[in-house]
Amino acid sequence: MSDLTPADSTASSTPVVRTSAADIELVHVSKRYGDALAVDSIDLRIPGGEYCCLLGPSGCGKTSTLRMIAGHESVSEGDVLIANRNVTREEPAARGTAMVFQSYALFPHLSALDNVAFSLKMRGVAKDARRKRAAELLDLVAMSAYAQRKPSQLSGGQQQRVALARALLNEPRCLLLDEPLSALDPFLRVQMRAELKRWQKELGITFVHVTHSQEEAMALADLVVVMSHGRIEQAGSPHEVFNRPRTEFVARFLGGHNVLEANGRAFTVRADHLRIAPHGTTPVQPAAREGGFSRIGGIPCTVREAEYQGTHLRMTLAPLDGSPELISLLPDSAYDASKLGPDARVVVWWDEHDAHALAA
Structure with a gap:
């Protein structure tokens, strides 16, 4: 099986647990690193079930924003609300979110199956039960045939699928993706973004995706949020942002x-x-x-x-x-x-x- 095989060719019998999508709201959120202001008092609402892309050049604050939503960075000022619940001071595990990191962060010594099942192992779930659930998720992302392979034996696209399956294990209401396609070659990047969009629609959950690629954001997003110097320059649909840029920065950055x-x-x-x-x-x-x-x-x-x-x-x-x-x-x-x-x-x-x- 190629890592480009559409997931629905193998996953038609796999039960997909749909959780209710959660709104995400940032209220006057800022992030400081010492004297440096990375995110400058932004306000943003992402409707539940939408695919949102945070778009901008390096250093614009988009990854810091994503990490504050996830709880991997503390908020200097303001509040983060998920499903109308203030989670600003809560631990990542309590927020109903999951994150797919840019590096995929797979354990090199574990098989794809055990990478996906790892968090259930840490919670004491029996081996057969956790592997059964992990196998269902690998089936969802068309990776059943590679369940016993180590990360070094997988292509970039296959590693991304394993990372996605692992993130979905706890049935999050929001999935957060930090430049998930940046390590892939151009052809595979186009294939994988189509898969991401389809999975998001099938799962019915909120996706927040950080990227510096205008093409990627235009192809994927329901909501594009263009950032510069820690501020939101414009937020809207891809059609609106491209055809009616609000500022000179947006017009020039989108090209x-x-x-x-x-x-x-x-x-x-x-x-x-x-x-x-x-x-x-x-x-x-x-x-x-x-x-x-x-x-x-x-x-x-x-x-x-x-x-x-x-x-x-x-x-x-x-x-x-x-x-x-x-x-x-x-x-x-x-x-x-x-x-x-x-x-x-x-x-x-x-x-x-x-x-x-x-x-x-």
Whole structure:
């Protein structure tokens, strides 16, 4: 059995115990490490049963936030509530959560089966009973065939499945994942995120997943929480956050946006909404609204780079007036290398309804 085999091919007869999903709420939560403020008085509510991704660059506070939810880090200020119960001072085991660590943290000397069963062993559960329950969970994640293998005999994806099965052993109401896909190769990462999403829907519990990958967050999340310098820049659905970024940081971090300025206000235009044509073309633009974000006549530019990416060309454009570079994503079928290739003079514009104002 490959570690990419869908779990439902082996788990159809396995009983999946569904626990009630729990809301998670952070109220004015801060975390200090000495004089350093890692998380700065954040407020966040994650509805029960949703897949939430905490997204941001290294050092933005997302892992500290996850660890405070889990109880692995103390809260400097504020409160953590799970299922409307204040758990700020409670031990991790009392919170109804389980955590999958970035390293998977499997015991190297134990088989996959005994890794999953370990916590039941510590609680004095009889060997046959704990192995039976561990076997059910390995079946759920399509790892029954590898039950007797040690972690060193498993691929990264297989180790992740074992770590997930172990985390589910105590039937948590919230599953917390710290960059669980970062150690996997790109192909397996895509396969595993599809599995994670499916498991979350099947189990019906709340997932909170830390990642620095925009693509990963967009693919997985019901709720994306973008963080920077210990603060929440924006929280919303993937569609909302990508199409209507609240701040310049969100627009630039998510990528695929151009940040421009008109009438003293900053706005964004998605890279795939920029129009581009050879120099001398007169842009066809609708009448501009008062106070809108148009640029009559377009922006004269030089093509700096045209990078082929399969279905489209990613074009870097340098405005002749010296303003910041622009990015355009042009369908491969619309690209004409003789007129739009590197060093070509072009004109760039956009439809005003594709411009989105950023928060002041």
